[in-house]
Amino acid sequence: MGDFLAENDPRIGVKEELEVREPRKYKVLLLNDDYTTMDFVVEILIHVFNKSETEATLIMLAVHNEGKGVCGLYPAEIAETKVDTVHKLARQAGFPLKCSMEGE
Numbered sequence: 084m085g086d087f088l089a090e091n092d093p094r095i096g097v098k099e100e101l102e103v104r105e106p107r108k109y110k111v112l113l114l115n116d117d118y119t120t121m122d123f124v125v126e127i128l129i130h131v132f133n134k135s136e137t138e139a140t141l142i143m144l145a146v147h148n149e150g151k152g153v154c155g156l157y158p159a160e161i162a163e164t165k166v167d168t169v170h171k172l173a174r175q176a177g178f179p180l181k182c183s184m185e186g187e
């Protein structure tokens with residue numbers, strides 16, 4: 084402080100145009116399999132992806148019928164953490180449930 088003449092002070096008179104940009108988002112997908120129970124997938128969608136019971140049931144059924152489905156869109160680091168959390172919970176429960184992410 085006090086080291087700049089007012090006319091040269093970079094802190095004065097500079098109109099900063101700060102562009103606010105959203106971070107790139109990634110889709111987190113659940114994949115169907117023949118062994119994971121429907122109830123377990125619904126619990127995952129409620130607790131990991133913050134879905135209501137109704138939404139969770141609809142997404143689970145879409146994955147069951149179509150092979151895969153989107154659980155949500157998140158910045159890279161959050162998407163990676165969700166994938167890891169799903170795999171950890173599935174492994175602990177003895178299910179082969181798979182989750183992946185793909186760029187928007």
Ligand code: TYC
Nearest residue numbers: 113114115116119121146147
């Ligand atoms: N297909 C499983 C069953 O019939 C249910 C299931 C749904 C499994 C979604 C995985 O991501 C999944 N028990």
